[in-house]
Amino acid sequence: MNCKIRLDVFEGPLDLLLYLIKKEELDIYDIPIMRITEQYLEYLNMMELLDLEVAGDFLVTAATLMQIKSRMLLPPDPAGEPPEELDPRAELVRRLLEYKAFKEAAEKLRDFEGKRSEIFTRFGAWAEPDAGDSPFLEVSLFDLLSAFSTALKNLPKHDFHRVNKDEFTVADKIHEIFHRLMKEPVIYFSRLFTSSRNKFEVITTFLAILELIRLKEVLIRQDNRFAEIEISRNVSLTVLDRQP
Numbered sequence: 001m002n003c004k005i006r007l008d009v010f011e012g013p014l015d016l017l018l019y020l021i022k023k024e025e026l027d028i029y030d031i032p033i034m035r036i037t038e039q040y041l042e043y044l045n046m047m048e049l050l051d052l053e054v055a056g057d058f059l060v061t062a063a064t065l066m067q068i069k070s071r072m073l074l075p076p077d078p079a080g081e082p083p084e085e086l087d088p089r090a091e092l093v094r095r096l097l098e099y100k101a102f103k104e105a106a107e108k109l110r111d112f113e114g115k116r117s118e119i120f121t122r123f124g125a126w127a128e129p130d131a132g133d134s135p136f137l138e139v140s141l142f143d144l145l146s147a148f149s150t151a152l153k154n155l156p157k158h159d160f161h162r163v164n165k166d167e168f169t170v171a172d173k174i175h176e177i178f179h180r181l182m183k184e185p186v187i188y189f190s191r192l193f194t195s196s197r198n199k200f201e202v203i204t205t206f207l208a209i210l211e212l213i214r215l216k217e218v219l220i221r222q223d224n225r226f227a228e229i230e231i232s233r234n235v236s237l238t239v240l241d242r243q244p
Contacts, residue, residue, distance in 0.1 A: 011140055013061035014099045016043060019142045021096075023226055028096060031089055033072055037065040046145050050207060068092060139220040139229055144189075147229050148206045151193040155202065168201050173208035178217065181233045189220075189229035 011019075020039050021028055044062060047054050071088040180187060192209070196202045209231070212218040219232050 011142060012055065013040075013058045014096060015103075015140070016040060016058070016142055017061070017096060018100055018103075019140065023146070028100075029093060031093065033065065033069050033089055037062075037069050040065055042149070043142065043145055046149060050148075050203065050210075064092065139222055143222065143226070143229060144206075144210070144220070146226075147189050148202075151190065151196070151202050151206070152199060154190075154193070155196065155199060168204040170204055170207050170211060173205050174211060177205075177208055177212060177231075178233075181218070181231070186230050186232045189231060192231075 017036065017040065020026075020036055020043075021031065024035070024039070026032065026036070041062060044054065044058060047058075068088045177187075177192065189209075192205055193202055196205060209218070213220060216234055219234050221230055221232075222228070223230075
């Protein structure tokens with residue numbers, strides 16, 4: 001599978017940690033560091049498996065988590081000086097809270113701009129509501145990786161199918177998905193993997209989805225956070241948009 005997908009990933013390591021904390025319904029003030037470290041590393045491993053480019057910040061944060069984990073496992077030294085910081089997680093929690101506040105403020109600004117644009121056009125005229133407006137949420141790379149992980153775990157445990165690396169290609173899967181979307185307006189992400197016979201096919205299908213997203217040929221969304229991901233064609237693209 002000679003295919004490397006490049007995505008413009010705007011989420012960073014703190015986004016991933018906040019995503020995991022929210023997904024697992026954890027207390028940000030009392031993070032179970034062993035559990036969160038294990039899950040964080042699992043996501044990094046998935047990125048590596050998919051040959052996605054991982055920014056250095058992700059690796060630095062992984063090292064920080066491992067260091068905190070090690071410090072929490074060490075017994076206190078009764079003869080030594082008391083530590084400057086009683087909880088090794090304190091600095092990480094502080095950074096997460098600051099970043100979370102920044103993200104929420106930015107989100108409020110975007111909502112304000114969006115609502116204002118619904119009322120006024122650039123020249124101050126009244127703008128009709130867009131009939132295509134949707135209450136669906138955008139899907140992050142971490143949502144996709146979570147769904148990808150589920151697809152891998154749902155593979156048959158005893159798979160004796162002999163894998164031929166030329167059996168599946170990303171180009172073939174792109175064609176297959178796009179052809180299916182021509183018939184079905186919306187496809188649930190999980191259903192793209194129901195007939196997958198092995199890990200290689202799951203990976204190839206997922207890379208095809210990422211490439212379609214990168215090319216803006218499909219839209220991905222959820223009706224609420226952590227719900228099933230829906231995939232549909234980006235019908236807003238014109239013929240000119242599709243030309244290289």
